[in-house]
Amino acid sequence: MDELFGFSKFLLTLLIFVPVERLFAARSQKIFRRGLLTDLVFQFVNGWLVLAGVVVIVAVAIVVNQSVLPTAVKHAIDALPFFVQVILVVLIGDIGVYWTHRILHAVPAMWHIHAVHHAVEELDWLAAVHQHPLDVIFMKAGSVFPLFVLGFSSEAIGTYFLIYYWQAYLVHANVHLNYGPLRYLLVSPEFHHWHHSSELEARDKNFAGMFSFYDLLFGTVYLPKGQRPKTFGVDNAMPSNYLLLLAYPFVAWASRQKHCSKAHEE
Template sequence: MEVARLSIWLVLLAMLFVPVEWLFSLHERRGKARWADLGYYFLNGLLPGVLLAPLLATIAVLAQKATPAFYSDWVASWPFVAKLIAGLLVSEIGAYWGHRWCHEVPFLWRFHAIHHSVEHLDWLANTRAHPLDIVFVRLCGLTPVYMLGLASTPGAAGASAADTMIPVYVTLLGTVWSFLVHANVRWRFGWLEQVAATPAFHHWHHTNGAEGRDRNYAAMFPWVDRLFGTLHLPRDAWPPVYGIDKPVRGGVSDELLHPFRRDDDVAAAPVDKAAPQERG
């Protein structure tokens, strides 16, 4: 059932992005078969959710026990739309720091380097990531949503069906948006780029050039990077080169085992402590 659902989503995404990238491509499109990316698509559509479910359920129970009743009642009185918007904002900030730590902590970078080894960005390159990398960043994003009482687990006392869906909506929107910002399109959106993440915003995150490296960690809202001093979004410019100095190479199985191999030559987390000033 899950494989069928993912297959339908894959067809819909391909129907949207393949013609768009063909008409508005920024760089020359990759023409060869993308079996590894397709493998990652199905793997990361299945495994992270299975691993996250018990972790988030535990966090939700602990949060419910630790939250004062007056606070829970106050949040419960909010309209669903208000809780959903708050959940999006809180999740974005949590995921920002999870993503940033993946660049700054060497152990986490061993997993995240797989995603940054991609040297040709397009919509399907979004899927090339270690599942544990995805689990960590999503956990960082969704934990504060539960801790602040903005979402509930099914069966929790006083939980509405809508509240239990907030993490699902947050994750779904973030996932679809991630395909968009990886897309190989030359679109620019003017002042809207300061409000919502665009391909230009995220392409700069994948640069392997000196300018713009280790910037733009946010998933959907560039103002989060501006808030924490990591925004880099020059007008009318794109990264000259993508990837990392020592990319992770091999088949899917080799790449999945890569972070656990002590003898593998892994490039250090690429954070530049003397990074250039914010631009955007």
């Protein structure tokens, strides 16, 4: 039951990142910062909601794999060594993260979902889980769906999940870490902190989850040397309660629809 709820993994993550943030803090910030309790609810409740969506994604992907994917492709992927499969899985998964993430920013209706994640104003490791379930499911569809369609081994995909789990907490962590010459190859905390910045120049930048060269390739990288982001969050006021945050996109969509209808009538 403990593993089902993820308490052991969470405890290990906490024991690693809390002291690391104390030792290598990028900003002066309290451990018991604003929104901490809400993020703990995200940590232990969101997983169940996301799981339902991921099960559907995987089921559809397996059907596509079995009914559409050419046998030659299946055999070619099966024949790949585990290490090669892992490399391909991470590369394919992260380009899926890049484009779904970019869509979440570019499409107004999708932004209302993703704004829940960007509402965090005091960034730390636990901010990684401050996401609307629809946000997570959409990004999983972009990253996980093609992996199961192509038929990579469960071990390779499981390794990707494990890597991404730790990467998500690391890049949100309140640590001063920029990777030096590798900053344009791998996503660092500095790289992702700029993505969360509310400063105008940094908006809609740095979408990749693991490989920053995707942003370099598609012209969305923002890493000014010698500078650090100072403020985080979104322009409009956001709820602080978990249930209100779940409702936020639907309220925003309804308000937008009402405004459009009113403008049309006038």
